[in-house]
Amino acid sequence: MRSIQKNLDQFNAVGIRPVAISVDSPEESRELCQKAGYTFTFLSDPDLEAIGRYDLVHKGQGIKGHDISRPAEFLVDATGTVRWRMLTENIWVRARPEQILEVAKALQ
């Protein structure tokens, strides 16, 4: 998340809008954004609407034993088609911004 914020200008320059999605409430995400200085869009999915449709539900892994999302990234083009994705095998390993920017530049 921090690395996305750091590269936000580059993402915007190639016409890519980063959007973070989790089960956190809008208030919780707002607090996080204020504290960490994140200025891109954060969406709240407590009912697993999107997380369920993308088949990312990680059952009972939240601090309160609630269902959360596994980490995953999808690059969706202007027609709504998935052009790249990363379903990490290890929660500590994430896609690097340079890697995503490379793919984003190739989008028409």
Place this chain on the structure above:
Amino acid sequence: MEKPKFNWSIWMGVVLSIFAFLSYPLLFVNWPVTRDFPWANIALFVVAAFLLFVGIRRAFAPGRRRLSKIFSALGALLSVLVLGMFILVAFIGSRWLPASTRAPQVSQKAPGFTLNDTNGKPVSLTELVLQPINGKPAKGVLLIFYRGYW
């Protein structure tokens, strides 16, 4: 019998191994280089193991008190447990992820959704894709699903 000296290398080793563990989620996870593979933490564990080795040798040298032997053995055991915890957190538990076989594949349509943003305003995937960025038409969105903090 010589005056017992404080076996600092054992305790440095114990403290360092605890730091080697905690510094991964709290510190080194902030940089991709030290996050994707925990080099820094493994290096710290190696230094801790060296200190413990030196400390144990000292504790079991002739003339040391039995208490020193017991404490150094306990310290080493604690460090081994911490290393085990680290391996569990960094390599094993972190891979317990659902299969996600129905997750949209490349060249498939991304499933639509409408979710609230941080102001509680509903936003749809279509809007996110169509909204211009800095006055220019957007080429796409990067959806970043994350575990959440609460």
